[in-house]
Amino acid sequence: MGLLTLFSRSVPSLLRLPSGSFTVDREGKILVDTLPSAFPVELVEEIGTEVLACFRDAAAAQLPLAQLSINYASLKITARELRGGAIVFLTPKTTSANAMTTQSSGLWTTRNSIN
DSSP states (O other): OHHHHHHHOOOOOOOOOOOEEEEEOTTOOEEEEOSOTTSOHHHHHHHHHHHHHHHHHHHHTTOOOOEEEEEOSSEEEEEEEETTEEEEEEEEOOOHHHHOEEEETTEEEEGGGOO
């Protein structure tokens, strides 16, 4: 039986890093979003809840916080406070090899394609 259960396990799917934004109200409800529909709503809600908690904690500590920026290795999260709610921008980071460009004969090409 152990051999059968080895092959029956489902492999967790990888999510593409989202690019877009969403707005949450003061209760954490998503009002508007420009994220791909394949990105799970639960993750968007969790990000929104944590961002609102951060703005509330800063207000409770009497620290003026209008913008929050979190940099992960492959994702940047930027949030701005909006009268109790927030707008959150999710931006995937590109690898440095893909981001570096060189102008060659009037056309922009990536460094990887230059011989």
